[in-house]
Structures are given as C-alpha cells and as structure tokens.
Amino acid sequence: MSNSYDPKTLSRRDFLRTSAAVTATSAIASLGAPAIIEAQTLGNPVNYGFIGSGSQGCAHLKQLSTIKTGRCAVICDIYEPNLKKGVETVGNNPETEPKDYRRILDRKDIEAVFIVTPYHLHVPMILDAMSAGKHVFVEKCMMKTEDQIPQVYAAVKANPKSVLQVGLQRRYSPTYRTAMQMVHSGVLGKVQFIRAQWHRNGSWRRPVPDPRLERQINWRLYKDYSGGLMAELGSHQVDVADWAFQAEPVSVVGVGGIDYWKDGREVYDNVSVTFEYPEGQKFVFTSICTNAHLDFSEVIMGDEGTIEITLGNNNPKASYYPETLAPDSPRRKVKKADTKEQNWWAGATAKSGATRGIPIYTGPTKQDPGFVEKEVDYAKKWLVSMGVLEMERERNPLALEEESFFECIRDGKKPAANVHVGAADSRAVIYANRAMDLNQKVFWPNRPSVPAESQISNKL
Numbered sequence: 001m002s003n004s005y006d007p008k009t010l011s012r013r014d015f016l017r018t019s020a021a022v023t024a025t026s027a028i029a030s031l032g033a034p035a036i037i038e039a040q041t042l043g044n045p046v047n048y049g050f051i052g053s054g055s056q057g058c059a060h061l062k063q064l065s066t067i068k069t070g071r072c073a074v075i076c077d078i079y080e081p082n083l084k085k086g087v088e089t090v091g092n093n094p095e096t097e098p099k100d101y102r103r104i105l106d107r108k109d110i111e112a113v114f115i116v117t118p119y120h121l122h123v124p125m126i127l128d129a130m131s132a133g134k135h136v137f138v139e140k141c142m143m144k145t146e147d148q149i150p151q152v153y154a155a156v157k158a159n160p161k162s163v164l165q166v167g168l169q170r171r172y173s174p175t176y177r178t179a180m181q182m183v184h185s186g187v188l189g190k191v192q193f194i195r196a197q198w199h200r201n202g203s204w205r206r207p208v209p210d211p212r213l214e215r216q217i218n219w220r221l222y223k224d225y226s227g228g229l230m231a232e233l234g235s236h237q238v239d240v241a242d243w244a245f246q247a248e249p250v251s252v253v254g255v256g257g258i259d260y261w262k263d264g265r266e267v268y269d270n271v272s273v274t275f276e277y278p279e280g281q282k283f284v285f286t287s288i289c290t291n292a293h294l295d296f297s298e299v300i301m302g303d304e305g306t307i308e309i310t311l312g313n314n315n316p317k318a319s320y321y322p323e324t325l326a327p328d329s330p331r332r333k334v335k336k337a338d339t340k341e342q343n344w345w346a347g348a349t350a351k352s353g354a355t356r357g358i359p360i361y362t363g364p365t366k367q368d369p370g371f372v373e374k375e376v377d378y379a380k381k382w383l384v385s386m387g388v389l390e391m392e393r394e395r396n397p398l399a400l401e402e403e404s405f406f407e408c409i410r411d412g413k414k415p416a417a418n419v420h421v422g423a424a425d426s427r428a429v430i431y432a433n434r435a436m437d438l439n440q441k442v443f444w445p446n447r448p449s450v451p452a453e454s455q456i457s458n459k460l
C-alpha cells in the first residue's frame with residue numbers, strides 16, 4: 001500500500017470525505033478508554049488463569065504484562081519450555097500448573113481464563129471453564145465442528161453472567177473500526193466484492209526437538225487438531241467480510257490441495273475459496289505457502305471506492321482509494337448533463353480508481369472537533385499521504401481486546417467479538433473446509449446443504 005499523494009487522482013474533497021467518516025467514528029473507534037478503565041478497576045484487577053503459553057500465548061502475555069486491570073495468577077501449559085517462557089513473559093511471578101487446566105478452574109480466586117491452546121481444545125476448555133463459572137477469553141477460531149456451536153450457545157445461556165470473548169482482534173482496532181464505519185456509512189458506495197489473501201512462502205512447520213512431539217508442536221498440520229489455513233488465517237478475514245457485509249454468507253465453494261509441501265501434512269497448503277453473501281456479494285479468500293509477495297490484507301471494493309487494510313505485525317494500516325460511480329450505474333439516479341465529464345467518459349468504459357490511497361487513521365478523538373482540530377487533522381493526513389509525516393502507530397489490538405475483556409467483566413458490557421461473531425466465523429471456516437474436502441458447494445443451514453456426516457469431513 002502506498003501512502004503517497006497523487007494530485008491527479010486525489011483532491012482535498014477526498015480528504016474531507018475520509019475525514020468526515022473518520023471523525024464521525026472516532027468516538028466509536030476508541031474502544032478502550034484506558035484512563036477511565038484503570039480508575040474503575042485498578043483497586044480490583046481481574047484475577048485470571050492463562051492456559052496455553054505458546055507462541056500466541058506469549059504475544060498475549062507480553063501485552064497483558066502492561067495492563068493493570070488484570071492480574072495473571074497462574075499459567076498452565078503442558079509443555080515445560082513454553083510454561084517457563086510464559087512465566088518470564090508476563091513477569092509477575094505467577095503460579096504454574098504443568099498438567100491439568102481443570103485445577104485452575106477449581107480455584108475460587110480465579111475469575112477468568114484465557115484459552116490460547118490448539119484449535120481442537122477450544123470448545124472442551126470453554127465448556128469446562130463456563131460450567132465452573134469463569135469468564136472466558138478464547139482464541140480464534142472458536143469452534144471446530146458444527147455440533148459444538150449449539151453446545152457453546154447452551155453454555156452461554158446457562159451462564160448469563162459469564163463474559164465469552166473471541167480473539168478476533170481486528171474488531172478492537174480503531175483503524176478497522178473506522179474503516180468499517182466508512183463502509184457502513186456508504187463512503188465506498190455499494191460494496192459487492194471483498195478480496196483477501198494470506199500468502200506466505202514457507203512450510204508452516206516448526207522445528208521439533210523429539211519426533212514424539214511432532215503432532216503436539218506441529219498440531220496445525222494435522223486435521224485432528226487443526227482446520228488448516230482456513231481456520232488459522234482465513235478466520236480473521238472471513239470475519240472482516242462478515243463485519244463489512246453485516247451478514248453471514250449463504251454459500252461457499254472452494255478448492256484446496258496439498259500441492260507443494262508433501263511432507264506428511266493433512267491440511268491444504270493451497271486454498272482458494274469464494275463465499276456468497278445474502279445480496280449476492282462475493283468474498284474471495286486465497287491462502288498459499290509458496291509466495292509471500294502479497295502478504296496479507298483485505299481489499300473492500302465498492303462502486304465509489306476501495307479500502308485496503310491490514311493488521312501486519314499487529315500494526316493496522318489502511319488506505320482509501322476513491323473512485324467515481326460509473327455514469328451508467330443504476331445507482332446514479334440523475335445523470336448529470338455535464339458534457340465535459342461525458343466527453344471524458346466517451347473515451348473510457350469506466351474511470352479507474354485512484355492509484356494511490358489516502359491513509360485512514362483515526363484522528364482526533366473528540367466527538368465534535370473544532371475548526372482548528374479538523375484542519376490540523378486534514379493537514380496531518382495530507383502530510384502522511386505525501387510521505388512527509390510518519391503514521392502514528394496504533395496501540396496493539398491484542399492489548400485493546402484484553403483491556404476490553406476486563407472492562408466487560410467489571411462493567412457488565414458485551415464484548416465486540418462475542419459468541420455470535422465467533423460462531424459465524426467458525427461456521428464459515430467449517431463450511432469452507434467442507435466445500436474443499438467434498439469439492440461441492442455448501443449452503444448455510446436455511447438452504448439445502450451437504451450433510452455434515454461425510455466420510456472426508458467428519459474428522460473436522
């Protein structure tokens with residue numbers, strides 16, 4: 001994504017349009033109000049247990065070590081090196097549990113748990129934790145099989161006071177929230193298409209110190225424990241599509257293969273999937289392990305503009321590319337008698353979108369910024385777009401989602417990444433994998449669907 005200003009395609013008006021949307025959303029976008037939360041809960045931090053201090057677990061613990069509204073009382077991990085690393089990372093000398101996470105759940109002093117274990121363990125651990133009355137933060141993707149969806153809903157219903165939050169951290173990023181507000185308020189016009197890719201060049205394999213630990217350490221490569229690229233990577237991006245379209249898909253088709261890394265893995269290394277949404281919108285997701293050129297991002301395309309957005313290194317970045325509605329678009333109610341524009345149009349079938357984007361960032365946090373603040377905000381954007389000023393780094397969305405989790409526990413608020421968001425996300429992942437396994441179109445339940453009990457997919 002380039003942030004350079006292109007005078008041919010961008011105007012001050014475009015900046016004003018972006019800024020208007022950004023300003024309108026800034027109050028919503030700033031989910032965490034750390035000073036306020038701290039004042040409310042500092043004297044009463046949430047006492048939590050942490051289950052699974054592997055790679056993502058330590059990424060969480062690093063952020064958690066900076067958040068005063070929660071206190072890590074105990075870490076559980078069955079792999080000793082990771083348990084040690086977790087304790088070092090969080091840094092407050094928590095107790096350790098090397099064998100059985102249920103011992104943490106038995107403790108009355110533990111109010112909440114983080115579940116950051118492999119995919120197949122999420123739901124069994126959620127159910128145990130909720131029946132022990134704990135608040136639960138669980139990493140994405142939440143559910144691995146379709147029958148787990150009603151099980152989790154039943155647990156939520158039986159424990160109405162427990163918070164259940166899913167680790168879809170884009171939902172907590174001010175940049176993503178602002179971009180979504182732009183989409184929902186029509187800045188991009190009508191959005192019929194989203195494209196996302198998560199491309200890497202590598203085996204996805206981790207070194208194993210002892211062959212007996214192969215499946216434990218490389219769990220992502222085996223179907224008993226993993227939903228493959230779709231669950232590990234695509235789940236973030238299908239959630240972005242759900243969020244943008246404000247709906248779940250109605251069907252999915254896809255092809256997947258183990259085409260390059262023929263090393264005994266059971267999950268695809270090459271995935272192309274197309275979801276259809278209720279108004280015919282399409283979401284195309286690809287994930288490959290043989291080329292990293294495109295890296296990962298989501299591109300949301302409307303008939304009046306595009307947003308390209310990514311969460312690379314947990315540092316969100318987004319650009320807006322304005323585009324003119326086609327002169328013969330059915331959405332253009334009154335055709336302008338502007339001959340100049342029509343002459344221009346005569347030579348082209350459609351005006352291309354801006355080739356360089358306007359950076360989206362959240363700007364002033366006041367609901368009604370004054371004239372000077374607005375002007376300063378525009379000037380900043382302008383300078384960022386020209387490459388003169390560096391974009392300010394947003395707070396890590398892992399920290400924002402953790403902080404929000406503690407706030408929900410103390411204040412009774414509902415999480416942004418709640419059970420419905422997590423269930424919709426899981427359903428899309430499960431159905432996409434089923435479509436690829438069976439090489440058939442899979443429909444969401446209100447339409448005839450491929451039966452879940454297929455020989456190929458019943459392990460999923």
Ligand SMILES: NC(=O)c1ccc[n+]([C@@H]2O[C@H](COP(=O)([O-])OP(=O)(O)OC[C@H]3O[C@@H](n4cnc5c(N)ncnc54)[C@H](O)[C@@H]3O)[C@@H](O)[C@H]2O)c1
Pocket residue numbers: 051052053054055056057076077078079082083099101116117118119121139140141167168169217231232
């Ligand atoms: N939100 C994100 O951006 C993001 C990024 C990476 C991973 N994740 C998710 O986080 C989860 C963990 O991924 P990871 O990369 O950290 O995996 P990992 O293998 O590095 O860590 C998992 C940890 O769980 C431990 N574990 C396994 N079984 C256990 C048990 N019964 N009790 C206690 N501990 C147990 C393992 O020993 C390991 O340390 C996955 O669900 C993954 O999808 C989310």
